[in-house]
Amino acid sequence: MGSYPGWGGKLAGFALRLAGLLHVAEYSLVEQNIHVTTMQNALRLAEALRIHALAVFQWMCRDSASDDAQIVWQWIQTRGQGSFTQAEIRFALRNKKQGQSERLMKALARLQERHLISPPVKLNTRKPTTLYRVNPLALPSISAA
Numbered sequence: 001m002g003s004y005p006g007w008g009g010k011l012a013g014f015a016l017r018l019a020g021l022l023h024v025a026e027y028s029l030v031e032q033n034i035h036v037t038t039m040q041n042a043l044r045l046a047e048a049l050r051i052h053a054l055a056v057f058q059w060m061c062r063d064s065a066s067d068d069a070q071i072v073w074q075w076i077q078t079r080g081q082g083s084f085t086q087a088e089i090r091f092a093l094r095n096k097k098q099g100q101s102e103r104l105m106k107a108l109a110r111l112q113e114r115h116l117i118s119p120p121v122k123l124n125t126r127k128p129t130t131l132y133r134v135n136p137l138a139l140p141s142i143s144a145a
Contacts, residue, residue, distance in 0.1 A: 015046040068107035071096070073116060076134055080141060086120065086130035108132065 019042035023034045058066070075092055076084065090104065097103060111117045118133040 011046060011050060014049075015042050018042040018046060064103070065106040065110050068097075068103050069110035069114075072104070072107045073111060076111075076117070077139060080139070081134070082136065083131055083133045086132070089132075 019034050019039045022042055023031070023038050026038060027035075071093070072089065075089065086108075089108075093104065108117065108120075112119055116135050116138045118135070121131045121133070123129040123131055
């Protein structure tokens, strides 16, 4: 929520108010102390709402880098591998506008920001190779390559 400090800063207060509402719904006004389980439930719900809010904020702020990142992510999903090289993605997108160097780098950076791929790793090979690893939690069907 660092990109949205106004909203993100209010999340803690929201979680407390939510815990209060859950407490009243469960115990009416008989019990004054909020139980740990009630607070845990409120925090879980607040986290789910935070994730959805972040997705909405990202959708509202879409730009060409986000659109290009979506094309690159689709290629990664279709390929289904645990890693890929910069040469492989460049070759796959060679006839598309997303294959242009600057656009591709911005798209890969956007995927890194979202923790879908790792930062680039320079391999010590005869031919310079840049490797990206795919987050296995983002794509569970991949083989950890």
